[in-house]
Amino acid sequence: EAGVAQSPRYKIIEKRQSVAFWCNPISGHATLYWYQQILGQGPKLLIQFQNNGVVDDSQLPKDRFSAERLKGVDSTLKIQPAKLEDSAVYLCASSSLQGNSPLHFGNGTRLTVT
Amino acid sequence: GENVEQHPSTLSVQEGDSAVIKCTYSDSASNYFPWYKQELGKRPQLIIDIRSNVGEKKDQRIAVTLNKTAKHFSLHITETQPEDSAVYFCAASRGSQGNLIFGKGTKLSVKP
Numbered sequence: 001e002a003g004v005a006q007s008p009r010y011k012i013i014e015k016r017q018s019v020a021f022w023c024n025p026i027s028g029h030a031t032l033y034w035y036q037q038i039l040g041q042g043p044k045l046l047i048q049f050q051n052n053g054v055v056d057d058s059q060l061p062k063d064r065f066s067a068e069r070l071k072g073v074d075s076t077l078k079i080q081p082a083k084l085e086d087s088a089v090y091l092c093a094s095s096s097l098q099g100n101s102p103l104h105f106g107n108g109t110r111l112t113v114t
Numbered sequence: 115g116e117n118v119e120q121h122p123s124t125l126s127v128q129e130g131d132s133a134v135i136k137c138t139y140s141d142s143a144s145n146y147f148p149w150y151k152q153e154l155g156k157r158p159q160l161i162i163d164i165r166s167n168v169g170e171k172k173d174q175r176i177a178v179t180l181n182k183t184a185k186h187f188s189l190h191i192t193e194t195q196p197e198d199s200a201v202y203f204c205a206a207s208r209g210s211q212g213n214l215i216f217g218k219g220t221k222l223s224v225k226p
Contacts, residue, residue, distance in 0.1 A: 040218075041218050041219070042118075043216045056213055091157070099146070103160070107156070
């Protein structure tokens with residue numbers, strides 16, 4: 001089966017600019033997650049979708065981050081405006097069940113904000 | 115809020131030795147505990163998981179133990195090999211049906 005696809009692989013932007021990341025989950029996986037992984041730390045959940053609905057966005061900095069999954073398949077995560085502390089790897093993951101099931105991660109997008 | 119603590123942050127062992135990584139969690143409702151391996155520049159990949167109705171699970175050289183009373187779980191790797199070198203993350207479910215909270219990771223180095 002094809003894995004979770006993410007693009008771009010790398011992105012370098014200046015602070016205050018905007019950026020968008022794209023994710024296509026494993027076919028048939030209803031649950032999609034965006035995680036932020038700062039260098040040397042574990043992944044931190046930003047947002048969880050079940051189909052096209054938001055299940056948990058409690059840790060999403062909503063003043064600058066937004067995400068959507070309009071058709072319940074692929075998803076985009078946007079940052080506007082970016083700050084230096086947003087430099088991280090943004091990982092998309094999907095799972096076949098809403099909870100207590102393995103996450104399948106994409107390769108991530110490495111964002112550098114200068 | 116919910117939290118997962120992971121120790122040690124770095125671990126160096128000789129090839130053939132065993133490695134043990136320990137995690138504690140705070141949410142007594144957590145009932146799913148996976149372990150992920152992340153090689154440099156790559157995606158985290160699931161290596162083993164355990165659910166709260168099981169105390170121990172083994173898969174070849176890898177085993178995980180869970181103590182629900184003490185709210186801690188551990189990863190055991192026996193007969194380590196250089197290709198086991200990576201960062202290992204533990205995670206616990208947020209509540210009984212929630213998403214995963216990850217530990218900060220353990221960088222394991224296996225010296226040949």
